[in-house]
Amino acid sequence: MTIHNISRIAVIGAGLMGHGIAQEFASAGYHVHLHDVTDEQLQTARTQIEKNLDVFAENAIIEKENIPSTLQRIQTTTELTTVAENADFVIEAVTENLPLKQQIFEELDTICPPHTILASNTTALMPSQIGVNAKRKDQILNTHYFNPPYLIPLVELIRSPDTSDETVETTFELLTDIGKTPAIIEKEVLGFVGPRLQAALIREAFAIVERGIASAETVDLVVRNSFGRRLSVAGPFEVFELAGWDLVLAAFEELYKDLNSSDDLNPLLRQMVESGKLGVKSKEGFYEWTDEKVQALRDKMNQALIQQAKDV
């Protein structure tokens, strides 16, 4: 199986991630079959894709005249069999629920042609867990996108011990072909690389707030205006190689003993969830949220990401 055999992509789950993944493959010229459980969700996904493409055209990332043909390449259906029986490559982006993903992979394994590669966009689960009931274990891996998938270039490719080199190579080539930056994660582990690093950061951020060292607002202010700026141009190893590992060793020797290394979730996190302070969803978290404030933050983030996409 090589990239030359791939023309039809199936995306299972048309939510926040699925619609964006479908949009990207269609923009790159692939035929996409998008599946979800209700027609309403599929219609919402189509409307959102149209909006995204309009914003891309307004920002000169794509040509406006290409939008109708891109949209025509996306078909939607609530029938899993219709999507799966002709697919060359499947990306599953349904709700993060292991039994649900396992069941979908089992069904896909039965319905899809023998050459089809099955990929999951799970945030943290391992491909060997998701594909446990499927026979084609050598053709299963994770393709972990970051939100929004049409603006963040990186996709982590996570292989299980059974995933073949051919599957990894074909997936790598396919993602490169549509303009993504794939990173191969050689050993499957919960949370891969990106989510693990983000989890380490938020664990210490919670500890800082819980210990009264600084408020959540101050933590955000520090990150946004200091190392957050550097991180979009240089990774942590590049940054610290500029400083020198001798300096890092001297600085971290005492500091490490004081960092949070608890196996338990921070009590403050549990308290927030138990008291219904979920963030934007409940309009209250560390901040008070109104619809206008949420939109303003989303617009600000998207505008910055669009600028970065144009600069590439």
Ligand SMILES: NC(=O)c1ccc[n+]([C@@H]2O[C@H](COP(=O)([O-])OP(=O)(O)OC[C@H]3O[C@@H](n4cnc5c(N)ncnc54)[C@H](O)[C@@H]3O)[C@@H](O)[C@H]2O)c1
């Ligand atoms: N949101 C993120 O930032 C993000 C980033 C990377 C990866 N992910 C992962 O991507 C996946 C999807 O996340 P999301 O944020 O798009 O969630 P979402 O809730 O926006 O979308 C999930 C979609 O799956 C659909 N669905 C549920 N059961 C289904 C079934 N049996 N068949 C078909 N469709 C079904 C739902 O109707 C919904 O539209 C999850 O595994 C998540 O962990 C999310």
